[in-house]
Amino acid sequence: MRKTIMGLLATAVAAMFTGCYESGTDADIQATAARVSISPAAISFNADGRTSDGAAFGTYIVTINPYGKMYTGWDAALVGTDWATLDYHTASPDGVVEKALRITCAANTHYKRTGTLRITLPKTGETADFTITQTGLKPDATLDLSTEGPVEMMAIDPAEVTVTFETNMPVSTVTAQVGKEDDWLTCTLDRDAGTLVLAASENLSPTDTREATVTVTAGTEDTSLATREIKVRQLANVTYLFIFGSGVPHHADFDNAAQMDKNDLVFGLKQYFRSGKVILSTSRTPDSYPRYALTSDGKLTALADAAAEASAPELAFDIAGLNNLQVTIALDEANTVVPENSTAAFTRISTLNSMPESELANYPTKEYATRDGKTKTWMTTGLHWNGGASMGTYKLGSGLVGGSKTGGYDEAEYTMRNPAFDTEENGGTIKELMMPDGVTTRASVYGRLYSSYETLTGDPAGALSSALLMSFPLGGAGTVVIDAVGNAVTLEPLLKNDLKGYAATADGDAQAEAEHPSLTMQLQGICPYGWHIANMSDWRDLLYAVSESSKTYTDYPVAASLASYGAMTSANSTNVAAHLRCKEWLDAEFNPATVISNGAEAFGFNLYPQGWRLYKSGYDYSANSGNVRFYCLVPMMGQTTASKKALWRAYCTTSADLVFDDGFDIGNGSGAAVRCVKNYENF
Structure with a gap:
C-alpha cells in the first residue's frame, strides 16, 4: 500500500518537473530550504508512538526541487532525537524521488518533546531541518x-x-x-x-x-x-494631582484618593464636598510628602509630613453639595509645586433655574424623625418658585387654577401653545386662584404645579409637557446619574411588583435599597442647592413619622409597618393622608367628605389639594373642582414601554389613605406638586 501511494506521488511530481540538476551557483546554495520539502509537511506523533492517523510509524516523501530541475541525491539523519529511529524506503526507480523516509517513535511517558530531521545534499553540503514533535503523557507546561x-x-x-x-x-x-x-x-x-x-x-x-x-x-x-x-x-515625570480628605467624603482617605482631571497645569474634579480637610498629593506613594491642603482663601499650603497633615486646616462650606473644583498649580525648575503661587476655586454644580437660597425664607420647614434615630428636614409647603423676574414667556410651573377640565391638547404633540389653556402668568387667559386677601395667589402659599421635565431639568414649560409620550428627562435605563450628594446611580424602571416582595422590615428595606439605588437617589431638580426632590426613601421615612404621631392622635391610627417599601407598594398606606392635610381641606369649597385627622395641624405637613395639569384635559382635580386630589411627583422611573413612559407619584383623594404608584405619565400627567427635602449623606 505504501509503495502505491509513493508511486502516485512520484508520478505527479515527475509530470511537473523535467531535466537534471546543474550544480554550483550561489543562488542554488542559498535556496536549499525552498528546494527540499517533505510530505506530509508536519512530523508529529502521539504519546503512544503512533502518528495522528494511528499508524505505527510515519512515512515521509522527500522532494528536491531546485527551480524546476530535479535533484536526486540526498541523505537524512535524526539530530538530538534518541527516542526515534530512521530508515529508508526506496520509491519507484524513475529518478524523480530516489527514496522516502520511515520514522518510528518510542512511547513518551513524560512531557512533550521535539527533535530534528536533517536532510543533507551531498553535492553541496547544504542542509534543511524539519522539526519532529511528540506529545507526552504528562500535560504541557502551564x-x-x-x-x-x-x-x-x-x-x-x-x-x-x-x-x-x-x-x-x-x-x-x-x-x-x-x-x-x-x-x-x-x-x-x-x-x-x-x-x-x-x-x-x-x-x-x-x-x-x-x-x-x-x-x-x-x-x-x-x-x-x-x-x-x-x-x-x-509614566513621564508629569505632575498629577490626587485629592482626598474629610471634606471629600467619597474619597476620605489616601487609599481612596481620586485622580483629578488634567489640562496642562490646571486640574479639575466634579465631586461632592462638605466642610473638612481637602488634601492634594502629587504622588500615589503612601508616605510621600510634601502634600498640600486647600485653604479658605483659595490657596495651597504645604504639609511636610503626617503630623502636619493631621493638623491641616479645614475648609468650611456653607452648604455641602456638588462642586467643580479647579486647581491651578505653579512649578519651579525642579518640577515641584510652588504652593504660594498656586490657586484653587470651587463652583457649585446646580440645576439650571433652581430656586435660589434667598427664597428659602419663604418656606416653612420641619424635621421629622426617622426609624434609625435621625431626622429629615422637609419643606412643609409645596415648591412655588417660578424662575424669577428674568424668566421668559413661560415660567417654571404654573399657579393653581379652579374648576375642572379647563381644556387641553388632543394631538400627540402641540406645534403652538394655546393661550386659552395657560394661566395669565404664562401668557394665557386663565386666572389663578387667589387667597382671601385677593392679592396673594394660592400657589405662593401651597405650591405650584410643575411638569416632570422642568422639575428635573429646570427648563421652564409652564407645567406643560410638549407631548403625550415622553422619556425620563435624565436618560433611559442604564444611564448613570450623579445625584446631589455625589452618588452614582444607574437608572432603571421600577414597578410596584419589583418592590412589594421585600419584607416590611429594616432588613427588607436595606435589601431593596442595595438592589435598587433609585429609591434613595437625591436629585436636586428645581429645589434649592442643598435640597432635593423627595424620593421614595423620604416618603417611607415620613410614613414612619406619621405612625409615631398617630400614637398621640388616635382617630386615624397608622401602623409603623406601613413605613416600608414592600408595604407602600403592596396596598394603600392606610390613614396616612388624614395626617398630612392642612385644615383648608375642610373649607366649604372642598368635598365635605374629606378625611382629616385631629392631629394633622400639629403634624404640620400642610398637604394641599393642588390637583394637576393634564396634557389632554387641562387643569383638573384642583381646589374647587368638586373632586379634589393631591398629586406629587416622585423622581424614579416607573412603567416604561413603547406606549407609556411614567414616573412614580404619591397621591390622595378625599379618603384617609395615601397611595404610591408607578404609572404617573411623564407626558400626559404633565403638572404636579413638588416637595423638597434637605440633603443628607447616604453613603
Missing part, C-alpha cells in the same frame, strides 16, 4: 500570572509591583527576564514564594514614557515550555 499588564508605574517614587505565578512545572525551571534595553526596570524572582517583584528607577523625563516587557517562562525546551509576557509602562 504558567498563570496574577497580571500580564499593562502595569503602570509613577515617574517619581514608583511603587514596587508584586506579580504572583502558578505553574505545573518544577519551580526550579521558572525564569523571568527583562528586555536588555530596559535597564530602568528590575525583576526579582522568588521561586519559593511564587512571586515576581517589579521595581523601576525614577523617570525624570517630563515628556517620555518608558515601556518594557518582562518574559516569564516555566519548563524547558526539552520537556515542555510555557511563556508569558508582562507589559510595564512608566
Whole structure:
C-alpha cells in the first residue's frame, strides 16, 4: 500500500518537473530550504508512538526541487532525537524521488518533546531541518500570572509591583527576564514564594514614557515550555494631582484618593464636598510628602509630613453639595509645586433655574424623625418658585387654577401653545386662584404645579409637557446619574411588583435599597442647592413619622409597618393622608367628605389639594373642582414601554389613605406638586 501511494506521488511530481540538476551557483546554495520539502509537511506523533492517523510509524516523501530541475541525491539523519529511529524506503526507480523516509517513535511517558530531521545534499553540503514533535503523557507546561499588564508605574517614587505565578512545572525551571534595553526596570524572582517583584528607577523625563516587557517562562525546551509576557509602562515625570480628605467624603482617605482631571497645569474634579480637610498629593506613594491642603482663601499650603497633615486646616462650606473644583498649580525648575503661587476655586454644580437660597425664607420647614434615630428636614409647603423676574414667556410651573377640565391638547404633540389653556402668568387667559386677601395667589402659599421635565431639568414649560409620550428627562435605563450628594446611580424602571416582595422590615428595606439605588437617589431638580426632590426613601421615612404621631392622635391610627417599601407598594398606606392635610381641606369649597385627622395641624405637613395639569384635559382635580386630589411627583422611573413612559407619584383623594404608584405619565400627567427635602449623606 505504501509503495502505491509513493508511486502516485512520484508520478505527479515527475509530470511537473523535467531535466537534471546543474550544480554550483550561489543562488542554488542559498535556496536549499525552498528546494527540499517533505510530505506530509508536519512530523508529529502521539504519546503512544503512533502518528495522528494511528499508524505505527510515519512515512515521509522527500522532494528536491531546485527551480524546476530535479535533484536526486540526498541523505537524512535524526539530530538530538534518541527516542526515534530512521530508515529508508526506496520509491519507484524513475529518478524523480530516489527514496522516502520511515520514522518510528518510542512511547513518551513524560512531557512533550521535539527533535530534528536533517536532510543533507551531498553535492553541496547544504542542509534543511524539519522539526519532529511528540506529545507526552504528562500535560504541557502551564504558567498563570496574577497580571500580564499593562502595569503602570509613577515617574517619581514608583511603587514596587508584586506579580504572583502558578505553574505545573518544577519551580526550579521558572525564569523571568527583562528586555536588555530596559535597564530602568528590575525583576526579582522568588521561586519559593511564587512571586515576581517589579521595581523601576525614577523617570525624570517630563515628556517620555518608558515601556518594557518582562518574559516569564516555566519548563524547558526539552520537556515542555510555557511563556508569558508582562507589559510595564512608566509614566513621564508629569505632575498629577490626587485629592482626598474629610471634606471629600467619597474619597476620605489616601487609599481612596481620586485622580483629578488634567489640562496642562490646571486640574479639575466634579465631586461632592462638605466642610473638612481637602488634601492634594502629587504622588500615589503612601508616605510621600510634601502634600498640600486647600485653604479658605483659595490657596495651597504645604504639609511636610503626617503630623502636619493631621493638623491641616479645614475648609468650611456653607452648604455641602456638588462642586467643580479647579486647581491651578505653579512649578519651579525642579518640577515641584510652588504652593504660594498656586490657586484653587470651587463652583457649585446646580440645576439650571433652581430656586435660589434667598427664597428659602419663604418656606416653612420641619424635621421629622426617622426609624434609625435621625431626622429629615422637609419643606412643609409645596415648591412655588417660578424662575424669577428674568424668566421668559413661560415660567417654571404654573399657579393653581379652579374648576375642572379647563381644556387641553388632543394631538400627540402641540406645534403652538394655546393661550386659552395657560394661566395669565404664562401668557394665557386663565386666572389663578387667589387667597382671601385677593392679592396673594394660592400657589405662593401651597405650591405650584410643575411638569416632570422642568422639575428635573429646570427648563421652564409652564407645567406643560410638549407631548403625550415622553422619556425620563435624565436618560433611559442604564444611564448613570450623579445625584446631589455625589452618588452614582444607574437608572432603571421600577414597578410596584419589583418592590412589594421585600419584607416590611429594616432588613427588607436595606435589601431593596442595595438592589435598587433609585429609591434613595437625591436629585436636586428645581429645589434649592442643598435640597432635593423627595424620593421614595423620604416618603417611607415620613410614613414612619406619621405612625409615631398617630400614637398621640388616635382617630386615624397608622401602623409603623406601613413605613416600608414592600408595604407602600403592596396596598394603600392606610390613614396616612388624614395626617398630612392642612385644615383648608375642610373649607366649604372642598368635598365635605374629606378625611382629616385631629392631629394633622400639629403634624404640620400642610398637604394641599393642588390637583394637576393634564396634557389632554387641562387643569383638573384642583381646589374647587368638586373632586379634589393631591398629586406629587416622585423622581424614579416607573412603567416604561413603547406606549407609556411614567414616573412614580404619591397621591390622595378625599379618603384617609395615601397611595404610591408607578404609572404617573411623564407626558400626559404633565403638572404636579413638588416637595423638597434637605440633603443628607447616604453613603
